[in-house]
Amino acid sequence: MNTRNTKVMNRFDVTSRLIGKLKHEEAVVGGIGNTNFDLWAAGHRPQNFYMLGSMGLAFPIALGVALAQPDRRVFALEGDGSLLMQLGALSTIAALKPKNLIMIVMDNGIYQITGAQPTPAAGVADIVAIATGSGLANSAWAADEEDFERLVDEAMSASEPSLIAVRIDDKPGVGTTRRDPVQIRERFMHGLGVREPL
Amino acid sequence: MALAEQQTSPQAAQGASDRSWHGIVLQTLKRNEISLIPYVPDRVLTPLIKNLHADPFFTTFATAREEEAVGIVSGAWMGGRRGAVLMQTSGFATLANVLASLAVPYQIPLIMFVSERGTLGEFNYGQSLVCRTMRPVLDSLALEHHTITRLDELEFIADRSIKQAVTTQAPVALILNPLLTGGKTFDK
Numbered sequence: 001m002n003t004r005n006t007k008v009m010n011r012f013d014v015t016s017r018l019i020g021k022l023k024h025e026e027a028v029v030g031g032i033g034n035t036n037f038d039l040w041a042a043g044h045r046p047q048n049f050y051m052l053g054s055m056g057l058a059f060p061i062a063l064g065v066a067l068a069q070p071d072r073r074v075f076a077l078e079g080d081g082s083l084l085m086q087l088g089a090l091s092t093i094a095a096l097k098p099k100n101l102i103m104i105v106m107d108n109g110i111y112q113i114t115g116a117q118p119t120p121a122a123g124v125a126d127i128v129a130i131a132t133g134s135g136l137a138n139s140a141w142a143a144d145e146e147d148f149e150r151l152v153d154e155a156m157s158a159s160e161p162s163l164i165a166v167r168i169d170d171k172p173g174v175g176t177t178r179r180d181p182v183q184i185r186e187r188f189m190h191g192l193g194v195r196e197p198l
Numbered sequence: 199m200a201l202a203e204q205q206t207s208p209q210a211a212q213g214a215s216d217r218s219w220h221g222i223v224l225q226t227l228k229r230n231e232i233s234l235i236p237y238v239p240d241r242v243l244t245p246l247i248k249n250l251h252a253d254p255f256f257t258t259f260a261t262a263r264e265e266e267a268v269g270i271v272s273g274a275w276m277g278g279r280r281g282a283v284l285m286q287t288s289g290f291a292t293l294a295n296v297l298a299s300l301a302v303p304y305q306i307p308l309i310m311f312v313s314e315r316g317t318l319g320e321f322n323y324g325q326s327l328v329c330r331t332m333r334p335v336l337d338s339l340a341l342e343h344h345t346i347t348r349l350d351e352l353e354f355i356a357d358r359s360i361k362q363a364v365t366t367q368a369p370v371a372l373i374l375n376p377l378l379t380g381g382k383t384f385d386k
Binding site for chain 2: 063064092096182
């Protein structure tokens with residue numbers, strides 16, 4: 001499906017729909033900026049990890065979690081601008097084929113948080129075509145909210161990594177993540193059952 | 199990296215005996231239960247990478263960039279699996295942002311092995327310059343780092359440094375000097 005046929009959705013709404021579907025302590029890694037602000041606003045869970053820098057590493061971080069815990073589904077939420085910084089990661093994931101990794105790209109074509117400047121890809125590149133060309137065959141645009149939920153359901157039982165691209169509007173994030181990296185990391189490790197609280 | 203016109207030194211190309219530098223690194227990783235090894239390759243690291251690939255204990259794979267590898271082992275650590283990143287000096291030079299915004303503030307025991315180019319016979323001016331940025335970057339973040347020059351000190355430094363990284367939840371860089379590995383020389 002081409003991006004022209006997709007509905008423009010809202011990041012917070014789509015993120016909330018995703019969180020509402022998680023029943024098995026699935027991990028969720030939120031990329032920097034609005035992506036994790038909306039993840040935070042959708043309701044904090046111990047299995048959420050919020051990035052406060054390292055732009056572009058949501059998928060690699062989620063890949064690491066997925067390789068460490070192959071029995072847990074791991075979601076990564078990334079903006080289009082962030083993904084453009086680390087396109088090679090798509091091929092790394094395609095080569096390793098972690099079936100428990102689900103990548104969601106929030107594509108508004110702009111660096112919303114820095115002043116809505118267009119990305120170099122806006123208007124010329126297609127995220128799903130890039131992902132498919134990188135070896136991620138199970139990549140698709142979500143046509144609308146219902147289609148997004150259907151794609152998430154499919155990804156939950158997929159036998160290969162999935163990428164879902166969502167065209168979103170230019171709204172800023174609804175909340176603001178508490179910028180406490182040590183607590184974020186520690187809570188996440190508790191949420192994944194790696195550690196017990198002191 | 200200019201790959202075509204150089205060869206590794208005879209010292210680096212020796213077999214995978216346990217007492218070679220790369221044999222010691224492999225065994226030290228295994229003893230410390232470090233099983234996830236993403237890397238961006240380097241000529242000097244080739245015997246280590248080859249032997250890691252051959253050992254099913256390890257999940258060894260190439261990444262497109264070094265910071266990607268740092269993201270992967272950081273995620274793996276939080277998921278309960280230990281990893282280490284292999285790279286060259288020029289690759290380390292791409293890491294200042296991810297060190298300062300992920301590994302250090304989130305207190306992640308990032309273990310890095312850096313094959314040192316740029317000194318003791320470097321033939322590429324750019325490599326010698328990028329090498330000079332490495333220790334100032336490490337020092338600017340007060341990161342633990344050791345330059346390993348002697349085979350008889352390698353196991354002690356690597357084993358103790360890995361354990362310290364894990365227990366103090368802090369990154370460490372282990373710099374593999376040409377005195378240890380033989381380095382890469384211009385032989386043509």
